[in-house]
Amino acid sequence: MTLEGDRILNKRNKVNAVIYFVVVCVMNIVAYPAIIAWTLAGIIFFPFGFVLWKILTGWEGDRIMRHFVWLYGRGWLCIMLPFVRFRREGFANNRIDLPCIAVINHLSFFDTYCMALLPVSNMAFTIRSWPFKMPWYAPFMRLANYLDLETIGWEGTLEAGSKILSKSALLLFFPEGHRSRDGQIQRFYSGPFKLAIETGIPIVPLCIVGTDRLLPPDRWWFMPSRVYLRALAPVSPKEFAGETAHVDLRRHVKKLMIENLEEMRKLQK
Amino acid sequence: MTDQEIIDLINTALANEFELNIDDMLPGAILKDDLGLDSLDRVDMVIVLERAFNFKIREEEAIREIYTLRDIHNFVINKKRELK
Numbered sequence: 217m218t219l220e221g222d223r224i225l226n227k228r229n230k231v232n233a234v235i236y237f238v239v240v241c242v243m244n245i246v247a248y249p250a251i252i253a254w255t256l257a258g259i260i261f262f263p264f265g266f267v268l269w270k271i272l273t274g275w276e277g278d279r280i281m282r283h284f285v286w287l288y289g290r291g292w293l294c295i296m297l298p299f300v301r302f303r304r305e306g307f308a309n310n311r312i313d314l315p316c317i318a319v320i321n322h323l324s325f326f327d328t329y330c331m332a333l334l335p336v337s338n339m340a341f342t343i344r345s346w347p348f349k350m351p352w353y354a355p356f357m358r359l360a361n362y363l364d365l366e367t368i369g370w371e372g373t374l375e376a377g378s379k380i381l382s383k384s385a386l387l388l389f390f391p392e393g394h395r396s397r398d399g400q401i402q403r404f405y406s407g408p409f410k411l412a413i414e415t416g417i418p419i420v421p422l423c424i425v426g427t428d429r430l431l432p433p434d435r436w437w438f439m440p441s442r443v444y445l446r447a448l449a450p451v452s453p454k455e456f457a458g459e460t461a462h463v464d465l466r467r468h469v470k471k472l473m474i475e476n477l478e479e480m481r482k483l484q485k
Numbered sequence: 486m487t488d489q490e491i492i493d494l495i496n497t498a499l500a501n502e503f504e505l506n507i508d509d510m511l512p513g514a515i516l517k518d519d520l521g522l523d524s525l526d527r528v529d530m531v532i533v534l535e536r537a538f539n540f541k542i543r544e545e546e547a548i549r550e551i552y553t554l555r556d557i558h559n560f561v562i563n564k565k566r567e568l569k
Binding site for chain 1: 501502503504505521523524525526528529536
């Protein structure tokens with residue numbers, strides 16, 4: 217390439233870097249206050265919405281709460297939409313057959329918000345104890361009957377999870393337990409797979425990429441990203457038998473997820 | 486069953502259940518820091534050992550004092566001797 221060509225390329229890269237910096241600044245200046253305002257609006261208006269929804273639908277309290285959490289997540293998607301491209305696939309006819317146990321890889325705090333991309337609102341999360349320490353979310357999480365794994369343990373989770381599933385809900389697990397620091401899938405806990413074996417309810421593997429660019433662990437500012445969520449075909453636990461059924465099911469699901477995540481990352485590039 | 490066979494069975498059973506690398510399973514390995522086994526894994530660990538050795542240990546106080554892989558090895562070896 218000529219010297220003149222190099223100079224033009226360098227200039228173009230510098231201009232792109234400046235534009236990108238401005239977009240990141242605008243994103244953080246706009247998105248954070250908007251999320252806080254949306255959260256406050258949710259806290260203030262939720263009691264009225266809850267009563268109204270109860271009168272109109274007669275749904276149980278935990279289901280109404282989950283629906284409102286899902287709506288809150290939809291609002292978050294709208295706030296992020298100017299800066300984040302969301303894409304989802306694998307939801308035939310825009311639905312998921314319920315009940316089911318969904319397992320998803322974990323990259324970012326905002327993975328949970330991205331669950332508003334799912335075409336189902338009756339969704340209970342199983343999570344560790346620390347999110348229950350956020351006072352602005354904790355009462356709603358308890359109302360929605362989310363499961364605190366570290367407090368109730370796996371045996372309590374199996375019991376409470378079975379009850380939730382008996383009401384045709386989606387029970388969501390992050391089987392890695394923690395956000396991945398390098399984007400690679402980590403060790404899986406056995407809990408969701410034991411629950412699937414015990415109840416006979418299928419596992420729906422979900423794969424997500426891009427939220428680690430949006431907001432990875434150890435960074436507090438947002439960056440524009442392309443978030444890509446894919447639902448894989450449900451895996452029936454009835455195909456796995458014997459003492460190590462949950463281990464075999466876990467390995468099978470993890471293998472499927474690793475293959476799909478690799479493919480999704482390639483497509484994203 | 487020799488002590489070494491017991492140790493090998495423990496290592497294999499835990500490696501299968503918790504996706505551990507058998508090469509990392511050194512006797513001095515601390516369960517939490519070196520093998521990444523946290524409080525959520527404790528219950529599963531007991532179930533794995535009960536299934537592998539066909540005994541009941543979930544009510545035993547000594548289980549709470551286990552911190553390293555060597556502690557598990559010693560605990561199971563002693564338990565097997567008790568049951569003989």
